[in-house]
Amino acid sequence: MSTSASGSDVTRRTAADLAAAIASGELTSVEVTQAHLDRIAKVDEKVHAFLHVDAEGALAAAAAVDAKRAAGERLGPLAGVPLALKDVFTTRGIPTTCGSKILEGWLPPYDATVTRRLREADVVILGKTNMDEFAMGSSTENSAYGPTRNPWDLERIPGGSGGGSAASLAAFQAPLAIGTDTGGSIRQPGAVTGTVGVKPTYGGVSRYGLVAFSSSLDQGGPCARTVLDAALLHEAIAGYDPLDSTSIDAPVPPVVEAARLGASEGVRGLRIGVVKQFDGEGYAPGVRQRFRESVDLLAELGAEIVEIDAPSFDYALPAYYLIAPSECSSNLARFDAMRYGLRVGDDGTRSAEEVTALTREAGFGAEVKRRIMLGTYALSSGYYDAYYGQAQKVRTLIIRDFDRAFERADVLVSPTTPTTAFKIGERADDPMAMYLADLCTIPTNLAGNAGMSVPCGLAPEDGLPVGFQILAPALKDDRLYRVGAALEAALQDRWGHPILEEVPAL
Amino acid sequence: MPSITREEVAHLAKLSRMELSDAELDHFAGQLDAIVGAVARVGELPTEDVPPTSHAQPLTNVFRADVVRPAGTPILDREEVLAQAPAAEDDRFRVPRILGED
Numbered sequence: 001m002s003t004s005a006s007g008s009d010v011t012r013r014t015a016a017d018l019a020a021a022i023a024s025g026e027l028t029s030v031e032v033t034q035a036h037l038d039r040i041a042k043v044d045e046k047v048h049a050f051l052h053v054d055a056e057g058a059l060a061a062a063a064a065v066d067a068k069r070a071a072g073e074r075l076g077p078l079a080g081v082p083l084a085l086k087d088v089f090t091t092r093g094i095p096t097t098c099g100s101k102i103l104e105g106w107l108p109p110y111d112a113t114v115t116r117r118l119r120e121a122d123v124v125i126l127g128k129t130n131m132d133e134f135a136m137g138s139s140t141e142n143s144a145y146g147p148t149r150n151p152w153d154l155e156r157i158p159g160g161s162g163g164g165s166a167a168s169l170a171a172f173q174a175p176l177a178i179g180t181d182t183g184g185s186i187r188q189p190g191a192v193t194g195t196v197g198v199k200p201t202y203g204g205v206s207r208y209g210l211v212a213f214s215s216s217l218d219q220g221g222p223c224a225r226t227v228l229d230a231a232l233l234h235e236a237i238a239g240y241d242p243l244d245s246t247s248i249d250a251p252v253p254p255v256v257e258a259a260r261l262g263a264s265e266g267v268r269g270l271r272i273g274v275v276k277q278f279d280g281e282g283y284a285p286g287v288r289q290r291f292r293e294s295v296d297l298l299a300e301l302g303a304e305i306v307e308i309d310a311p312s313f314d315y316a317l318p319a320y321y322l323i324a325p326s327e328c329s330s331n332l333a334r335f336d337a338m339r340y341g342l343r344v345g346d347d348g349t350r351s352a353e354e355v356t357a358l359t360r361e362a363g364f365g366a367e368v369k370r371r372i373m374l375g376t377y378a379l380s381s382g383y384y385d386a387y388y389g390q391a392q393k394v395r396t397l398i399i400r401d402f403d404r405a406f407e408r409a410d411v412l413v414s415p416t417t418p419t420t421a422f423k424i425g426e427r428a429d430d431p432m433a434m435y436l437a438d439l440c441t442i443p444t445n446l447a448g449n450a451g452m453s454v455p456c457g458l459a460p461e462d463g464l465p466v467g468f469q470i471l472a473p474a475l476k477d478d479r480l481y482r483v484g485a486a487l488e489a490a491l492q493d494r495w496g497h498p499i500l501e502e503v504p505a506l
Numbered sequence: 507m508p509s510i511t512r513e514e515v516a517h518l519a520k521l522s523r524m525e526l527s528d529a530e531l532d533h534f535a536g537q538l539d540a541i542v543g544a545v546a547r548v549g550e551l552p553t554e555d556v557p558p559t560s561h562a563q564p565l566t567n568v569f570r571a572d573v574v575r576p577a578g579t580p581i582l583d584r585e586e587v588l589a590q591a592p593a594a595e596d597d598r599f600r601v602p603r604i605l606g607e608d
Contacts, residue, residue, distance in 0.1 A: 109586040203563050216561045245568040246561075318545040329522065336523070338601050343592030352602040357525040364524065370534060373518040374541060377510070380521075390548045392558030397551060399559060431537055432544055448562025474562075 010035040011172040015081045015229040018175060022065070022080040029062035029080030033124050036082045040126065040173045043506040048148050049158075049168040051087050052095045053127035058082065061124045068122070077232050077256075079122035084174040086165050087128035088135055089220070090209040091115050098211050099133040099143040099161075102335050102342045102363030112209020113241045114178060114220050121236040126174055129164030133365045134332065135185055135213045137161050138437035141428050142367045149424070150193060151503055152464055156421040159189030159437070165223050166193040170503055176233050177223040182214050183320055184417070184441025186221050187453035191416035191467020194455045194499045196230045196484065197223045199441075201474045202448035203248035206241035214327040215246075217320075217445040225500055227454060227485040231259035234477070250475060258478035262485030268302030270483065273409030277313040278440045284419045286459020290466040291415045294456040297490050298413075298483070306409050310401035315394045316443040321435060322378045322391035323446070329375030332368065335360060370431060395446045402447045406473045411483050414440045416453040416467030444471050452480040454488055455499045465499065510539040 010018070010032055021027040037055050044050055065080040085091065088098050090108035092115075097103045111119070118125060132142035140148040140163030150158040151170040158167040162179035166189030169177055179186035181199035190197025198221045205220040212218060222233035238252040274295060279288065299305050337343040337359035338352070345358035364372070378387035405412055417437050427433040444451040449472060456468035468487060472479040492498055512535045519526040526534070575581075584597065593600040 106590055109582050109590065242570065246563060246565060248563070312551065315548055315551055318547045321541065321545045322548065333523075337592060339587075339599055340590045341592070346593070346602050348602075350602055351606075352604045353523065354525075355602045357520075357523045360523055361525040361527075366530075366533075369519075369522075369524060369526070369530070370537060370541070372522045372524070373515065373534065374538060376518050376522050377514075377538070377542065378545075386549060387542075387545070389558060390553065391545075392560055393553040393556040394548050394551060395559040395562075396556050397553070399562065431541055446562065 011039045013175065014226050015078060015175040015224060016232060018081050019078050022069070023075050025069070029065040029124060030059060032080060033058050033062035033082050033126070036126055036174055043171050044173065046149065046154055046506055047151055047167050047171045047173070048146060049084065049129055049164040049171060049173055050127045051097060051099070051130050051145055051164070054094055054125065057094065058124050058126050061119070065122045065124070076121045078176070078236055080124060081176060082124045082126045082174050083118060084127060084129045084165055084168040084177040085115065085118070085125050086131055086162050086177070086179050088131060088180055088211050089114050089178065090211070091125070091128065094128065096128065096211070097145070098135070099131040099145060100363065100365070100368070101144040102359070104342065106340055110209065113206035113243060114237050115209060117237050123176070123236065129162070129168055129177060131164055132161035133368050134211070134328070135161040135180055135182055136328070136367050136371055138184070138188055138434055139424070139427065140164060141424060142365055144365055147424055150421045151506060152194065152421065155423055156464070157192070157424055159192040159421065161185040162189045162223065166190055166195050166197065169193065169195045169223060169225050170500060171506060175225060176229060178220060178237070179223045180210060180218055180220045181445065182217045183324060183445050184438040186223060187441050187451055187467065187469060188417045188437055190223060190453040192421040192465060194465030194503065195223060195225055196227055196452070196454050197221070198230050198234060198452045198477070198480060199444060199450060200234060200238060200477050201248070201450045203246050204252070204450070204477065205238050206244040206247050208241055208243040212331040214324040215331060216327060217324060219445070225498070227481055227488050228256070228259045228263070231255040231481050248475070253475060253478040255478050255481045258481040259485040262482040263489045266301045267298055267483055267486045270303045270411070271306055271409045272298055272303045272483070273306050273308035273405055273412040275308050275310055275313065275412050275414045277310055278414035282418050282436065283415060284459060284461070286461045287415045287419060287466050290457040290459060291468060294468050294487055294491070295413065298487060301486060301490060308405045308409060308412055310405055312394060312397035312401045313443050316398055316446055317435060317439055319391040319394040319398070320438070320442045320446060321374070322387050323395065325371040325375035326378045326388050327375070329372045329379065332372055335363065367431070398443050399447045402443070402449060411479050412471040414469045416440060416469040420459050420462055420464035420466060440469055449474045450477040450480055452484050454484040456487065456491060457499070458502065510535060510542055
């Protein structure tokens with residue numbers, strides 16, 4: 001049990017609670033923001049969750065919220081609450097690097113839609129969080145600026161690519177964070193840090209200003225310490241955006257209502273499908289145990305448990321590692337040293353093409369280079385049908401398996417990732433071992449539906465957090481929150497406290 | 507399936523506009539070969555009559571009306587954009603030569 005856990009410590013409180021305290025006048029947003037900036041100053045040397053802290057901008061935004069309240073204006077549900085933003089979203093005039101040297105020092109000339117919506121909701125942006133370069137990775141070790149460390153054990157990875165966002169929550173540097181999930185980059189970091197992470201339905205949150213990795217898979221979403229906080233953030237950032245042509249023009253699913261309903265009413269009558277494919281060899285014993293216990297708990301709460309067979313899911317990982325690199329090889333062509341970012345070797349004698357090649361050599365890290373070349377290979381004539389074309393057909397089979405599964409179940413569940421947090425360096429030079437971290441999260445990205453990871457305990461063998469994954473059909477994101485909040489409430493009843501009270505003091 | 511040789515990596519690097527070092531070519535050849543060997547598993551599934559999916563969302567073309575955008579729609583500021591360029595001259599991006607000498 002942590003010695004520093006204390007109800008009076010502002011940084012330990014939930015976002016919902018902080019918003020209420022600010023709205024009632026118990027606390028000012030400036031006080032709340034300063035407390036989190038102090039916490040960052042105290043612990044980020046150890047955790048390295050942030051690439052850039054915008055103390056001045058955060059305090060100015062907080063003061064503006066306090067002024068609004070003083071003027072009697074009605075505040076939004078997250079007004080004045082601080083947040084950590086993944087460094088893959090553009091922020092006008094504030095550095096945005098995507099964890100890459102090629103964008104070092106870049107000051108975007110525009111805000112991402114997510115950034116704009118956060119500002120409009122009076123959420124206070126503390127700074128930008130560390131990530132695997134261009135969101136390619138499962139450990140944050142691929143950041144050009146050094147790894148983020150897991151607050152549960154500083155020798156271990158916080159997951160990736162959004163390790164900075166997840167670690168900032170577990171280190172009590174921010175009560176809310178934003179991530180992006182292309183193959184699991186919100187959910188897997190959530191799992192290994194004992195926090196909540198949600199990948200909304202593809203198209204549910206605008207991609208405008210989200211620096212693209214794999215456009216048919218990338219999706220921004222909320223990260224938080226509680227299911228309700230994630231829901232509040234989900235509602236703040238979601239919704240149709242004409243600036244993103246893949247944005248869904250439909251109402252945002254009622255996620256906050258569902259989170260409240262799940263906590264109060266539970267899951268009675270819901271059909272919960274356990275995916276047979278996500279078990280067996282390669283799954284840590286403690287992960288399997290905590291997952292099974294959570295399924296049993298949901299059954300005790302009145303859910304009907306069904307077994308789901310989705311044979312094509314066994315092929316999701318290889319299909320993903322063809323589709324995502326193919327799209328990445330195209331998307332990252334924009335880093336050509338001409339309009340923004342790094343330029344190397346422009347000595348007056350070299351051609352534009354030579355300068356581009358020298359810049360990309362100097363500016364990209366190993367994983368990005370691997371994926372660009374893999375994608376280039378998969379798309380080349382002669383190999384296209386066997387690799388990219390075949391992967392697209394597998395994607396169809398995965399969607400069909402989901403459709404069949406959701407006829408029998410309202411949600412599907414599995415462990416979020418097969419193991420707990422591994423040691424920094426353990427898989428760094430073994431790409432295939434690293435890729436396995438996203439085994440259970442990838443099918444959802446390929447199908448474009450919705451997924452959540454919610455903490456379900458600590459693995460007995462190593463005392464590290466285990467994540468419980470919930471998947472729902474497209475635009476039924478509210479079901480994630482219903483089940484997630486019910487499980488969270490039942491587990492906390494059992495434990496007597498939130499899981500993060502057990503994180504060691506930093 | 508063909509294995510990925512050092513020469514093939516060099517070719518992929520050229521297509522990808524990346525000037526890789528000799529050490530990188532050696533290193534990536536082994537890794538890419540292992541990855542391609544693993545992802546080739548997608549060929550194990552029978553897919554004769556299966557259509558490909560390029561995108562999970564069934565969208566076709568998304569059009570907007572051809573009208574002047576309302577105030578407040580993001581429009582990039584030229585000065586701000588050029589200030590972030592590696593090199594700028596006369597309100598334009600300055601780039602290295604694009605055509606050959608001859």
